[in-house]
Amino acid sequence: MEPVQLPENKNTGCQSGHCSCGKKKEDGFEQVMSKPSDRRDALKKLTLGLLTGVGFTSTSCSVTAGDAKKEKAQLNWEEFFKGNYQLMTDDEKNSTVKRLERLYELNNGRKINVSAQGPMKDVLYGYAFNISKCQGYMDCINACVQENNQDRNSQMQYIRIHEHKNGSMDFELADDNFYHEVPAAGHFYIGTQCFHCENPPCVEVCPVKATWKEKDGIVVIDYDWCIGCRYCMAACPYDGRRFNWATPEVPADEVNHNQHYLGNRLRKKGVMEKCTFCIQRSRNGKSPACVEACPTGARIFGNLLDPNSEIRWVLANKKVFRLKEDLGTEPKFWYFMD
């Protein structure tokens, strides 16, 4: 991606759509509203009222604040009032991505690359997990944390590895918090994470449509639209979702700079996040980090619509099963044994 150039825009007409200059772009609440001008004026006043509380106005109107500070305030303003990513046009997607890149640069002095790449045609992702091969090394977890910029303070992890005693598949008796040499004799290992259900209950319950299933089957979250009610967390039968109870922190030199809007870009406090099959990788034809990191080859990822893919071979030739199938969620995550 090219380096970001935003400041110039300020002279040629702003992109906010909230001011009277130039052509107005539909974004934010305007996406869903018919917009006769009198109503718009009323809404504008309402937003302004909200903003005084937010405190952006003070900086953006200040004469004494520096240029960078002013630009930051302007960007924050536009970010706060942008709409739901699902409803954005490609133009809007690109401008929010540029704003995010610029904001990161202003705040941290480093450049990041945020992508808004959409789903590829004729692709539906699926995942298979070989129980016979997994030895519980947890390289997948480490790779996942690094790839996806997860909060280091709370040691957030998307993947859980459950250590089962031979002779039982009862998860209630399994241990997912072990600190000993693996593989332990007489035990086997099963990994769980978000199963990217075809019929995801978490999507159904979200009151603001901040989470949805993309065309390629990946269940994603718009981190900027999520209000943090955690209803999705209560609705997920697989513990696939995580909440940012505090401001997530990733040391600057450990931040993965290749990011996706719906994937591993840096999150904020009070929003949900989850496994996205490493959307920033998978949409570029790569496997998720966990698949690549697994030393035993227990993890298989691919396109369910491609008859020649490895995942299709597994589904056709192995005796596969899924977890909690009785709930009707249709996970796209299968287990099998050699």
Added chain:
Amino acid sequence: MKQLKIFRSLVTNGIKTALQGNSLYHVWMGFLTFFMLLGAFCFYIQLRDGLIVTGMHNHVSWGLYISNFTFLVGVAAAAVMLVLPTYVLKEMDFSKAVLIGEGMAVAALIMCLAFVTVDLGGPIRAWHLIPGLGVFNWPNSMLAWDVIVLNGYLFINITVPLYILMCRYQGKEPNKNFYLPGVLISVFWAVGIHLVTAFLYAGLPARPHWNNALLGPRFLASAFAAGPALIVIALAVINRFTSYKIDDNTFRKLALVITVAAQINIIMLGSEIFKEFYWPTHHGSSAMYLFFGLHGKNALVPYIWTAIGLSFTATAILSLHKLRNNKAWLYLACVMLFTGIWIEKGMGLIIPGFIPEAWGNIVEYAPTWIEIGVTGGIWAMGAFIFSLLAKVAIGIETGTLRYQEKISV
């Protein structure tokens, strides 16, 4: 225009009335203000640091806030137990209590909305929930339904009493044809708000402890016991400290409502316990953990047995006519029932829904002091609002507060 003028005068005089009172009243309001400020301070800390300052975590992701929210929806719904006979069935015994009941519904609803707001990770983005401004996942999300029905119920419970008070304020008799439709809607609406709130939980197959058909009816039964119990306590206080006298018949009728609801609640509890323990399955693990503890973890056991003890004793007291008709016993039973159901809705329903978590691990929950502070602050706010509303309503009802054309502002 004239109505506006009268309304303005009502507000001005209402505020004057609310600001005046004996020293006991001022001490009470000061006491509530202290807890509101304390709650605001705790909320400030929570906003600054995030929900990490609460006892909630990735496994028990709803706690004290949502528990109180659930319980208070019931209290708000219970106002209907007074509205129905007074306005519709011409049973005049409740007429004095009904404005108090509706005031309580308003206070409870504001508390509900406050509890949901403080539970949000990003309250500043709550505008995403406003239909028209944000994106509303209706009709799929039960939470979207809840936002609609709660605000609708709040609207009805503000407008109907306001109309009646406006009329009485001018010394006029309110026009029945005008307010009765609102009352009728509110009756169905009240049942609706609590059922919708129950469906919010009952619709989640991921949580077997909630995913049962009895949840909605049980919510109603317990709410129609706990809500009127709170109203009885409030009426007792009003009877004792103001010139507004509630007659014994009202207490007797209310007590009967509470008794029947409490008895039904106990039957449903028995039905639930039978189902969970006759043939224990993995789906009953939450109940096992709640009542007896599981794998050596038993944080909720004292709560549930306290709740059941209180509910049973209160129901027994209420079921005996002699005791129920004795005011002292009635008040005691109401306090016990209210407390019992309050504990049961939170520590006995919301929390164990998350324990064991999705893969069977038991991670326990206990609220932090910050959480308790915010919760206390919201309860104090509710009591504050209720006190204000009740004071003004009583002023109008007893005739001390009347519209006078000449001195109106």
